[in-house]
Amino acid sequence: MLRKKLTRRQFVAATALSSAALVTAPYVRSANAAGKLSIGFWDHWVPGANKASTDIVNEWAEKAKVEVTIDYIPSQGNKNLLTIAAEAQAKSGHDIFAMPTWWAHANAEQLEDVADIMKPIIAENGEVNGTVTYLGTVGNKWLGVPACVGSQIKGPCSRIDLMKKHAGIDVQAMYPAGSEPKADNWNLDTFLKAAEACHKGGVPFGIGLGETTDNVDTAGAIFLSFGAQLVDAKGNLTVKTDAVRQALEYYKKLISFLPPDVAAWDDASNNKWLVSGRGAMIMNPPSAWAVAKRDAPQVAEQCWTHGFPAGPKGRFAPYLPYYWSIWNFSKNKQAAKDLLVTLSKPAAIEKMVTASGGYDLPAYEKLTTLKVWAEEGPPKGTLYHYPNPYKHQILSIAASPAPPKIAQQIYAQATLTKMCLRYHQGEAMEKTLAWAEGECEGFMRS
Amino acid sequence: MADVALQPDRVGATQTPRKRSSLQKALKRKSTAAFLMTLPLIILITLLVLYPAFYSLHLATLNKSMQRFVGLGNFEFLFKRDTFWLVVKQSCIFAITAVVFKALIGFIVAHFVHNIPAKGQRKWRGMLLVPWVIPPAMSTLAWLWLFDPSYSAFNYTLSFFGIGPIPWTGDATWARFSVILVNVWYGAPFFMIMYLASLKSVPDQLYEAAAIDGANWWQRIWYVTLPMMRNIIAITTLFSLIVTFANFDIVRILTAGGPLDHTHIFATWAFRIGIEGSDIPLGASVSLFMVPILAVAAIFILRDVNKRGNES
Numbered sequence: 001m002l003r004k005k006l007t008r009r010q011f012v013a014a015t016a017l018s019s020a021a022l023v024t025a026p027y028v029r030s031a032n033a034a035g036k037l038s039i040g041f042w043d044h045w046v047p048g049a050n051k052a053s054t055d056i057v058n059e060w061a062e063k064a065k066v067e068v069t070i071d072y073i074p075s076q077g078n079k080n081l082l083t084i085a086a087e088a089q090a091k092s093g094h095d096i097f098a099m100p101t102w103w104a105h106a107n108a109e110q111l112e113d114v115a116d117i118m119k120p121i122i123a124e125n126g127e128v129n130g131t132v133t134y135l136g137t138v139g140n141k142w143l144g145v146p147a148c149v150g151s152q153i154k155g156p157c158s159r160i161d162l163m164k165k166h167a168g169i170d171v172q173a174m175y176p177a178g179s180e181p182k183a184d185n186w187n188l189d190t191f192l193k194a195a196e197a198c199h200k201g202g203v204p205f206g207i208g209l210g211e212t213t214d215n216v217d218t219a220g221a222i223f224l225s226f227g228a229q230l231v232d233a234k235g236n237l238t239v240k241t242d243a244v245r246q247a248l249e250y251y252k253k254l255i256s257f258l259p260p261d262v263a264a265w266d267d268a269s270n271n272k273w274l275v276s277g278r279g280a281m282i283m284n285p286p287s288a289w290a291v292a293k294r295d296a297p298q299v300a301e302q303c304w305t306h307g308f309p310a311g312p313k314g315r316f317a318p319y320l321p322y323y324w325s326i327w328n329f330s331k332n333k334q335a336a337k338d339l340l341v342t343l344s345k346p347a348a349i350e351k352m353v354t355a356s357g358g359y360d361l362p363a364y365e366k367l368t369t370l371k372v373w374a375e376e377g378p379p380k381g382t383l384y385h386y387p388n389p390y391k392h393q394i395l396s397i398a399a400s401p402a403p404p405k406i407a408q409q410i411y412a413q414a415t416l417t418k419m420c421l422r423y424h425q426g427e428a429m430e431k432t433l434a435w436a437e438g439e440c441e442g443f444m445r446s
Numbered sequence: 447m448a449d450v451a452l453q454p455d456r457v458g459a460t461q462t463p464r465k466r467s468s469l470q471k472a473l474k475r476k477s478t479a480a481f482l483m484t485l486p487l488i489i490l491i492t493l494l495v496l497y498p499a500f501y502s503l504h505l506a507t508l509n510k511s512m513q514r515f516v517g518l519g520n521f522e523f524l525f526k527r528d529t530f531w532l533v534v535k536q537s538c539i540f541a542i543t544a545v546v547f548k549a550l551i552g553f554i555v556a557h558f559v560h561n562i563p564a565k566g567q568r569k570w571r572g573m574l575l576v577p578w579v580i581p582p583a584m585s586t587l588a589w590l591w592l593f594d595p596s597y598s599a600f601n602y603t604l605s606f607f608g609i610g611p612i613p614w615t616g617d618a619t620w621a622r623f624s625v626i627l628v629n630v631w632y633g634a635p636f637f638m639i640m641y642l643a644s645l646k647s648v649p650d651q652l653y654e655a656a657a658i659d660g661a662n663w664w665q666r667i668w669y670v671t672l673p674m675m676r677n678i679i680a681i682t683t684l685f686s687l688i689v690t691f692a693n694f695d696i697v698r699i700l701t702a703g704g705p706l707d708h709t710h711i712f713a714t715w716a717f718r719i720g721i722e723g724s725d726i727p728l729g730a731s732v733s734l735f736m737v738p739i740l741a742v743a744a745i746f747i748l749r750d751v752n753k754r755g756n757e758s
Contacts (some may be wrong), residue, residue, distance in 0.1 A: 081721050089726075106724035109511070211704045261595035263705040264616035269595060278596070405510075405724075412723040418706055435528075442527055446510055 035332045036067045037339065040087075040094035042080060042150040042322060043072035044356060045287065052355035053149060053343070060342045066335050075100065075150075087327065095330035096339070098150065099323045101397065102411065104136055104143035105404035112326040113141045117337050121145065121344045126366030129395045131319045135404060144323030145340040146363035148349050152285035153361060153386060153395065154217045154318040156309075159203070160302045160379070162280035166201035167194035175306035177381020178374065181392050183307055188225060191309035192253060198280040199257035206273030206282040207258055208265030209421050211414035215265060217318035218283040219416040220398020222254075223247045225311020230410055230440050231402035239437040243313075245429060251420040263421055275299060283318070286359055286376075286383055293378075301378040305386045307393050317388065319395035321363055358383045365391070409443035505730040512727060520731035529707055529715075530732070537711040537736065539622065540697075541690040544629040545683060551630065552637020552682075559638065560645045571642070578635035586699040589628045593700065615701050618708035625697050625709050629690060637682055644678040645671070677751050684747040691736050712736045 061068040073080045087093030132146050158171045174183045195205045208215040228247040232238045271288040273279045277299050292300035308317040326336045349362045358372045368387040376383045399407035423432045472478050509516045524530045592599045593614035604610040614624045652670045694713035703710035720729015
């Protein structure tokens with residue numbers, strides 16, 4: 001056998017030649033000529049909903065000649081938050097990531113500005129609501145494109161029969177399918193009376209006071225309805241104000257009409273409360289109704305999703321958007337932007353919303369009257385008012401309008417529900433306020 | 447000198463075998479072999495333990511946005527927070543109470559199992575180890591259903607006796623009780639198996655001698671069993687204290703730190719601040735705070751073990 005020994009000089013020369021050939025070679029378009037793109041999407045809880053986004057991405061990838069990989073990362077056990085933290089530390093990972101609520105701001109310095117693509121998207125789809133801007137922008141920089149997948153409003157989901165029977169309220173007449181709400185009398189006083197009546201009737205409202213998001217979101221909307229802010233938009237402490245005192249007084253009354261164990265409720269508790277048929281109302285996106293449709297159809301056909309009661313300062317509803325953000329360490333930013341534009345086309349949005357059974361909410365004003373919300377049932381039209389088609393309520397997030405990095409702490413530490421519980425358990429109002437002020441001072445550290 | 451300078455080849459020829467022989471000698475040394483055999487583990491520990499430990503030390507010295515060095519500023523900030531001291535207090539209550547009960551239950555059950563005839567002992571040992579071998583994240587989910595605020599199986603059962611409903615996870619005291627109970631349930635089998643192994647190594651002659659001297663049951667435990675088990679008890683306690691202090695899954699699943707932060711321990715609060723609140727440096731500082739507490743415990747316990755080792 002003839003063996004030729006490769007000398008060091010020959011090896012160096014061969015390497016240099018092949019490198020030069022590769023660099024100067026004419027550009028050949030292969031199947032994946034436009035590079036690679038990896039995406040971390042939120043793993044949808046609705047069976048089959050992920051397929052809609054996969055199909056849209058694959059169709060785009062084929063046309064754009066980009067090799068795409070998609071990971072569906074669940075929010076169960078905060079797996080998505082852990083992945084975000086890990087990728088931010090490692091400065092490596094996916095190119096596009098679905099950032100929930102506060103996480104775009106929390107990683108603002110590491111995200112690519114997508115203002116250039118947001119302009120045409122908004123021009124096509126309509127304006128976004130204030131909460132989307134609050135959570136998704138720093139100055140003129142857009143931290144991500146609002147994603148319809150996972151975005152939700154946590155409004156009231158009422159039992160038609162129980163509300164009529166115990167509180168004398170016809171929620172279907174108040175929020176008729178296909179037409180404007182007739183809810184001028186649907187305010188916090190009416191809400192409290194209804195809560196009392198349903199409590200007396202043995203079917204109390206299922207509103208939690210634990211430390212998870214569902215609990216915090218409801219408290220946030222009610223606080224904002226009173227104009228109660230712990231920290232204002234400029235970052236000033238505004239805990240010891242009459243508005244906050246009013247909100248606490250209101251909550252104290254409300255808690256006495258809620259189930260006795262609400263301090264221990266998590267995000268699953270209210271869903272179980274509705275599905276078990278033990279309560280007349282919960283505050284949730286239509287996921288609880290969808291589960292009821294599967295497990296307790298007799299409950300589902302009595303559910304109606306509608307608007308929040310109005311307070312002295314307006315009608316606020318909790319809105320939690322997701323953003324598709326591009327990490328600044330992404331090596332294929334242009335392809336990523338191109339894909340996000342495709343995902344934000346009205347047809348793509350409608351496809352994804354329909355696949356989610358109407359759970360997902362587009363952030364754009366022209367896309368709040370899609371067919372799916374009018375047709376989903378039973379009862380037909382139960383989701384008609386879910387996307388806020390008449391801009392009847394102000395979509396908000398708890399702890400706003402504090403600067404997002406402070407608000408995130410107020411939100412994560414559940415300061416609002418803790419205040420309500422402390423006061424309800426007999427702590428003096430001023431002591432509760434002093435405690436909350438101390439907490440907020442701590443959240444302001446930079 | 448001149449010879450060496452004139453005959454360089456010879457020098458090389460004599461040095462190489464000497465080098466080789468010293469390498470061979472080094473390789474033959476027991477300590478070298480031991481080092482090489484433990485090298486994979488050392489590399490693994492360096493990568494998975496030391497690097498993250500030093501990295502978290504580094505993180506703890508940064509400001510919230512991780513762009514500025516703040517030295518011990520995060521710790522200074524924590525010392526001024528009431529919630530932090532609440533967490534320190536709760537971590538100590540949680541760990542100490544749980545370890546005491548685990549040790550006590552483990553000791554008692556180990557004696558029961560030790561007294562079972564050898565034929566049936568294996569079955570009991572296997573069954574009693576079940577809580578310890580199930581991943582705690584899974585078993586705690588079952589406990590969560592048992593303690594569920596609205597649909598607790600315990601409350602359902604107690605209602606037949608006119609008791610309850612008990613707010614297992616909704617009231618601060620009951621919530622603390624619940625997380626400690628689950629931790630004891632999970633960890634007691636570890637103590638049991640360690641104590642059982644230790645009991646089996648106590649020579650029967652000592653008990654026979656004690657019996658001849660007229661020692662009763664309690665005196666046999668106090669003067670024979672306990673002194674013979676002291677080192678195992680100390681080491682097991684230290685190990686369990688470290689693991690219990692660093693516990694995360696049980697509290698996270700059962701109460702997530704609530705109600706009103708009354709069940710938060712270091713790991714769960716660090717997660718709340720660091721991951722859920724996006725303040726990783728402060729979260730790292732909280733998690734590092736258990737190091738000095740555990741170091742003090744380790745020094746005392748290991749010093750005691752060494753002292754007794756030297757005495758014997």
